[in-house]
Amino acid sequence: MTDTTLSPADAFLRDPCSPWLLLAHLPGLGERRWQAILDHLPDPSELLTLDPASLRTIGLPPLARAGVLAWQQGDPDHPAMQDAQACWHRLKDQAIQVIHWGQPDYPSALRQIHGAPPVLYLKGQRDLLSRPQIAIVGSRNATRSGLDHARQFARALAERGFVVTSGMALGIDGAAHQGALDVGGTTLAVLGTGVDVVYPAAHRGLAAAIPESGALLSEFPPGTRARAGHFPRRNRIISGMAQGTLVVEAGLRSGSLITARLALEQGREIFAIPGSIHNPLARGCHQLIRQGATLVESVQDIEEQLAAWGSPAPAPAPAEEEPVVPEHLGAEAQAVFRALAFDPCSTDDLCDRTGLSADALLQAILMLEMDGLVLTVPGGYQRA
Template sequence: MAKSWLQLSRLHGLGPAGILKLLAFFGEPKKALQASRQDWLKAGLNNKQARAIEQDLPDVSADLEWLSETGSHLLTLHDPNYPPLLKGTSSPPPILYVKGDPELLKHPQLAMVGSRNPTRSGADTAQSFARHFAQAGLAITSGMALGIDAASHKGALDVDGLTIAVAGTGLDRVYPARHRALAKEIADKGALVSEFPIGTHPQAENFPRRNRIISGLSLGTLVVEAAQKSGSLISARYANEQGREVFAIPGSIHNPLARGCHQLIKEGAKLVETAEDVLEELAPLLSSVLNSTTVRSAETPENRPVMDKEQRDLLDAIDYEPTAIDIIIQRSGLTAESVSSMLLIMELNNFIASEPGGYYLRLQGDQ
C-alpha cells in the first residue's frame, strides 16, 4: 500500500496536482499505476505526464528504509490521521513524511513566520509570543529556517509546548545544517513534516511550495518581521487563499523589516500588538482547546526586577526603535560611563535590547 503511494509521489512531472487528478479518477495509487495511457489521459494528465508513468517506476527503497526507523511515519491523503485542515486546501500534499508524533498534525496550530535576519527585538518578540501561544494550548508551526522560524520553535519548546516544523527537504537531512540539534528536539517533542521524498536536497523552488503546508496546517499565520519581498509574505498569501486568518506585528517606519508587515496590514491583515490579540481572534475556533486561564508572561509583576528612578529616566531616553548610544547620553544628561553601566544592567533584566553598531531599543512590556 505504502509502496504505491511512494512510487506515485516520486514520478517526475506529476506534482501534487497531477497526483490528485489520478486519485480522483482511479481512487487508489495502485490502480492508477496499473492503468492504460488512454485512461491516464482521460484522468486529465497531459502526454508528458502519461509518458512518465509508462517508464520504469521509481525506486522507493530509500523511503521504505527510512520508514522502518523508529518515529518515522507516512500519512497519505486517504489516511484517517491526515490533518483535516490541510486536506481541505486546494492542493494538499498526497503524502506527508512525519518524524515524531503524527497525531500532532491534527492539533490546533498557529503558523509563525518572518525574516531569516531579524532584529534582536524581532527574534525576542517571536520567542516570547510563541511561549504565550504554546502555554495557551496552540501548537506552533513554522519552517525551521534561521531567524523568526527558529525563535518561534524555541519559544514553544521553552515551555514544553508543541511545535511542528515543515521542511523543504527530505527528512533524512536538516536545512540549515546548524539546526540539527533543534530538529532533533522538535522530532522528540513535536513533529518534523515534509512532502518531499527521502534524499531531496535543498532547492530554492521547494521552500515557497512548502509554505502552503505551513499555512494549510494552521488556523492562522502570524508574520513577525518581513521585508517587502520576504518569503514570509508567500505564507501569508497562501493563508489568505486558504481562508485562514492573517496577523502581522507592526514596527518602526524606519525598519525595512517592518515594511512587509505594514503592507499586509494595509491589505487587511489583523494588526497585532499582544499575544492576546491573536488568541481573542481565534477563541471562537478554540474554546475547547485554549487554556481557560489568561495567558501570562513567564515574567510576572511579582518576580520581575524593578527599575530605580535613574534607570527609568534613562529608559525614557530610549525609543522603541534602535537609538544610538550618543543620542541616549545626550537625552539623559548622564556621563558615558554611567550610561554604559546602566544599559548593561537594563539589558540583563530584559528592559532593553542591544543592536549592532551601538544601538539600543526598548522592549515591549517594560512599563
C-alpha cells in the same frame, strides 16, 4: 510476524504504504495533476488500477502511466518502482513515519487545500498534526527586535496550547521554533528537504531537538537536498496546516509574503506585527495590514480573531498594568527598569526619565542586561 523469506521487493509490495510511495514517486505528478486525481477518484490509490485510456483521460503524463503499468505488472526494475522501494528501505532504516492521503490521521486542515501532497514524511510526534497550529514566518535576515518578537510570541502561543509551525529557516523561523521549545511547548518544522537532511546546517541542534516533543515534516522523500523550487511548495503546507499565519518581519519581496498569500487563498487568518516606518523589514507587514491582515500587538489579538474557529485556546492570565520589578535590583536599576517599555528608548530619553547621569545609567543597564531584563536594540534599549 514478518516473513523473513520474502525478497526485499516482495516485502515492499506487501506493505500497505507501498502504493502511496509509488504514487509519490510517479514522474510528473505535481500539485495540479494530483488535484485532478482527487477530483476524479474518491480513493486516489485507485489510480493504480486504471487502464491506460482512463489514465490518459485524467491527464496522467506518459512516464507516469508507465509507472502505473509497472506497478500493475509487478515490475521491480522500473525506475519509479525502484525509487519507491529505495525510499521504503530508507524509511525503515531511519524510523521515519509515512502519513498518506488514505489514512484517517492525514491532517484534516491540509486536506482542504489545493494540491495537498499524497504523502508526508515525519520524524517526531505524529499526534500533534491534529492539534491547533499557528504559523510564524518572517525574514531570514531579521533584526534583533524581530527575533525577540518571534520568540516571545512563540512562547506565549505554545503556553496556550498551540503548536508553533514554521519552516526552520534562519531568522524568524528558527526563533519561533526555539521560543516554543523554551517553554516546553510543541513546534512543527515543515522542511524543503527530506526530514533526514538538515538545512541550513546552522540549525543542526534545532533539528535534533524538535522531534523530542514536536515534529519534522516534509512532502519530499528522505535524502532530498535543498533546492530553490522546494521552498515555495513547502510554504503552502506551512500555511495549510495552521489556523492562522503570523508575519513578524518581511520585506516587500520576502518569501513570507508568499506564505501569507497562500494562507489567504486557503481561507486562513493572516496576522502581522507592525514596525518602524524606517525599518525596510516592516514594509511587508505594513502592506499586509493595508490589505486586511490583523494588526497584532499581543497574543490576545490572535486569540480573538481565531475564536470563530470554534476552539479558542485557554484564556491567558490577566495582564499586569505595572511591571514587576525584581527586588534584588539596586535603586538605580529599578528606576531604569520602570522607565523602559517594549519600544526602543534612547539613552538620552532614559537619562531624562530617570534623572541619572550617563555613567550611572549605563551601569544600571549593564546590571539589567546581565539579568536578562533589558535588550539592546536599534534605537537604544527596551524591556525584555
